[in-house]
Amino acid sequence: MSQTTTNTSSHAMSLRDLVQKPWIWAYLAAAAAFGATMIISGGQGAGSLFYAALTFAAFSAIVGVGQMFVITLGPGNVDLSIPASMTLAATLALKFMDSNPSLIVPGLLVAIGVGIGCGLFNFALILLLRIPPIIATLSSSFLFQSLAIWSNRGIRVKPPEPLADFTTGGVFFLPNVALVAIFIAIVAWVVLERAIVGRWVLSIGQNLRAAQLSGVPVNLVRFGVYVTSAVLAGITGFLLANFSGGANLNMGTEYMLMSIAVVVIGGSSIAGGNSNVPGIWGAALFMFLIVSMLNSYGLGAGVRLILTGLIIVTVVAFASKKGYAA
Amino acid sequence: MSTISKLLCAAASTAMLAASPSLADTSDARIALSNNYAGNSWRQAMLETWDDVTGAAVEAGTVAAADAFTTSENQATEQAAQIQNMILQGYDAIVVNAASPTALNGAVKEACDAGIIVVSFDGIVTEPCAWRIAVDFKQMGRDQVEYLATRYPDGGNLLEIRGLAGVFVDDEISAGIHEAVEGSNFTIVGSVHGDWAQDVAQKAVAGILPSLPELTAVVTQGGDGFGAAQAIAATDRDMPTIVMGNRQDELAWWAEQKAANGYETTSLSVAPGMSTLAFWVAQQILDGAEVPKELSVPFLTIQQDGLDEALANTPEGSVANVSYSLDDAMAAIEAAR
Numbered sequence: 001m002s003q004t005t006t007n008t009s010s011h012a013m014s015l016r017d018l019v020q021k022p023w024i025w026a027y028l029a030a031a032a033a034f035g036a037t038m039i040i041s042g043g044q045g046a047g048s049l050f051y052a053a054l055t056f057a058a059f060s061a062i063v064g065v066g067q068m069f070v071i072t073l074g075p076g077n078v079d080l081s082i083p084a085s086m087t088l089a090a091t092l093a094l095k096f097m098d099s100n101p102s103l104i105v106p107g108l109l110v111a112i113g114v115g116i117g118c119g120l121f122n123f124a125l126i127l128l129l130r131i132p133p134i135i136a137t138l139s140s141s142f143l144f145q146s147l148a149i150w151s152n153r154g155i156r157v158k159p160p161e162p163l164a165d166f167t168t169g170g171v172f173f174l175p176n177v178a179l180v181a182i183f184i185a186i187v188a189w190v191v192l193e194r195a196i197v198g199r200w201v202l203s204i205g206q207n208l209r210a211a212q213l214s215g216v217p218v219n220l221v222r223f224g225v226y227v228t229s230a231v232l233a234g235i236t237g238f239l240l241a242n243f244s245g246g247a248n249l250n251m252g253t254e255y256m257l258m259s260i261a262v263v264v265i266g267g268s269s270i271a272g273g274n275s276n277v278p279g280i281w282g283a284a285l286f287m288f289l290i291v292s293m294l295n296s297y298g299l300g301a302g303v304r305l306i307l308t309g310l311i312i313v314t315v316v317a318f319a320s321k322k323g324y325a326a
Numbered sequence: 327m328s329t330i331s332k333l334l335c336a337a338a339s340t341a342m343l344a345a346s347p348s349l350a351d352t353s354d355a356r357i358a359l360s361n362n363y364a365g366n367s368w369r370q371a372m373l374e375t376w377d378d379v380t381g382a383a384v385e386a387g388t389v390a391a392a393d394a395f396t397t398s399e400n401q402a403t404e405q406a407a408q409i410q411n412m413i414l415q416g417y418d419a420i421v422v423n424a425a426s427p428t429a430l431n432g433a434v435k436e437a438c439d440a441g442i443i444v445v446s447f448d449g450i451v452t453e454p455c456a457w458r459i460a461v462d463f464k465q466m467g468r469d470q471v472e473y474l475a476t477r478y479p480d481g482g483n484l485l486e487i488r489g490l491a492g493v494f495v496d497d498e499i500s501a502g503i504h505e506a507v508e509g510s511n512f513t514i515v516g517s518v519h520g521d522w523a524q525d526v527a528q529k530a531v532a533g534i535l536p537s538l539p540e541l542t543a544v545v546t547q548g549g550d551g552f553g554a555a556q557a558i559a560a561t562d563r564d565m566p567t568i569v570m571g572n573r574q575d576e577l578a579w580w581a582e583q584k585a586a587n588g589y590e591t592t593s594l595s596v597a598p599g600m601s602t603l604a605f606w607v608a609q610q611i612l613d614g615a616e617v618p619k620e621l622s623v624p625f626l627t628i629q630q631d632g633l634d635e636a637l638a639n640t641p642e643g644s645v646a647n648v649s650y651s652l653d654d655a656m657a658a659i660e661a662a663r
Binding site for chain 1: 364365366367370374398488491492516517518519521523524525526528529530532533534535536537538552553556557560561574575641642643644
């Protein structure tokens with residue numbers, strides 16, 4: 001042990017590198033919550049808890065990826081219309097499919113189309129009417145939610161059978177929805193870390209003026225980011241509605257704060273310009289496992305909420321420690 | 327006639343109208359519905375039933391108008407402002423499903439002082455000048471455990487799914503459940519908040535299941551039974567008896583299980599049509615009837631043998647419902663006397 005601490009061997013270096021990654025804390029916290037739940041259950045049900053965590057974290061992870069790109073754009077950028085976009089996309093897609101298995105692909109396209117529409121509308125408010133993104137997305141969410149209510153009056157249409165089987169099923173130890181979410185996360189990672197577009201997003205978040213002067217097509221990038229966020233919200237809504245047996249008018253509610261929480265807990269900077277994708281998955285797992293853990297310990301709702309808040313603050317403090325030290 | 331005496335005359339006649347409502351004919355009366363939330367199938371059914379019943383009443387000339395208003399954010403402050411607007415708009419009665427039992431009391435008192443009849447239902451207000459059409463939510467909790475006790479006299483393990491934390495209805499139903507469990511052989515081995523929504527309940531149940539022993543039954547609050555069933559079906563556990571909450575998807579799942587393996591349970595919830603009972607009560611008060619301040623409405627229970635009929639009468643994706651007539655309102659008033 002002393003050898004590794006005194007010597008700057010490659011193993012110790014990599015460990016230190018790992019600890020310095022802002023996203024590692026979310027995974028450590030998720031693992032701790034998992035372990036604590038297993039203590040109370042006496043080690044029973046580890047497999048099914050892991051499976052459930054992957055399933056439900058998948059939904060948070062997909063909206064989280066969209067929100068991450070938006071937040072990366074810098075202070076004041078946040079998409080508050082995610083819950084309403086989810087609800088509208090899911091409601092319209094399920095109504096369109098009307099439980100008919102032959103309409104699954106067109107149904108998915110409807111959900112994506114609604115996402116594109118929501119994103120375009122948001123961006124039009126932001127660019128053409130020069131409304132700050134928080135206000136623009138908040139007000140458009142009222143519009144989307146009202147459209148969802150108006151279009152189907154809260155009636156739950158059953159998803160087509162094969163689609164319901166797909167979203168609730170899995171391959172080996174991985175739920176299908178988690179596979180979809182992991183795929184989306186990998187694509188997002190490549191875009192953010194390896195593609196020029198990702199560098200543009202980061203540079204806008206770090207300094208808008210400098211990005212503009214160096215020739216980054218700022219408005220085009222912002223346009224792409226807001227549309228991506230809404231499309232990912234639409235896909236999440238589609239998957240969630242098929243998973244839970246129909247679209248609910250309030251199905252998106254918890255994803256408003258969830259989408260922002262997974263970005264911040266995952267170690268991305270809330271001020272923008274510095275983001276990472278792996279942390280989103282860690283944080284999404286953590287957000288599910290923390291509730292499972294506190295439920296398993298049988299704590300009351302009040303204590304549960306206080307502890308959730310305290311633990312989140314602790315994790316975020318650790319994840320952003322590097323920023324203060326530097 | 328001088329202007330002053332004209333004014334006096336007008337004032338006197340207004341005063342007479344206000345003082346002796348028993349003379350009133352309600353065909354000029356305008357009633358408003360102040361609703362705090364519309365984002366789930368129960369509330370949508372509530373609004374639709376309101377439209378159906380009051381639309382017919384307006385057509386028949388019983389009242390002049392019955393407009394429904396819903397706040398967008400489910401905030402008590404927003405609803406208080408909405409009620410103040412209704413006072414300014416000169417409605418004769420306000421029927422309210424309140425965001426909070428106490429936070430609207432100021433606005434409700436203002437309405438009463440302006441001579442407006444306020445009838446609260448479902449989400450009731452505590453302000454003494456308003457009428458309350460309440461549901462015995464505690465009894466709803468007790469009934470679930472009592473039903474389960476007849477099924478499982480030896481008791482067993484219960485999972486409790488609660489509603490939205492911090493809401494009065496959630497505390498009441500849960501208190502009823504715990505009260506009844508006290509005197510029974512059941513033990514509550516786990517408790518989660520499902521927010522009365524299938525997807526939230528599904529997530530919460532999936533998270534707590536691995537740490538739970540074998541379950542005999544699941545007690546619920548409505549809107550969460552199907553989600554619980556989905557979460558349990560995803561594991562290799564035996565399906566416990568899940569008490570349902572009258573939602574169509576819950577009833578459909580129950581019917582499916584009943585056909586497949588003779589699954590037995592019960593289902594109980596409040597009928598969203600109780601908004602129309604509140605409407606008729608308001609109309610009766612405007613008409614001059616003596617109505618006690620505290621009224622109660624029974625909840626709607628669906629038993630094993632009534633399942634098929636209830637399912638057939640419930641629109642797909644909605645909630646089992648009853649719409650109330652004037653006679654129902656009179657009977658409820660009579661029962662409260």
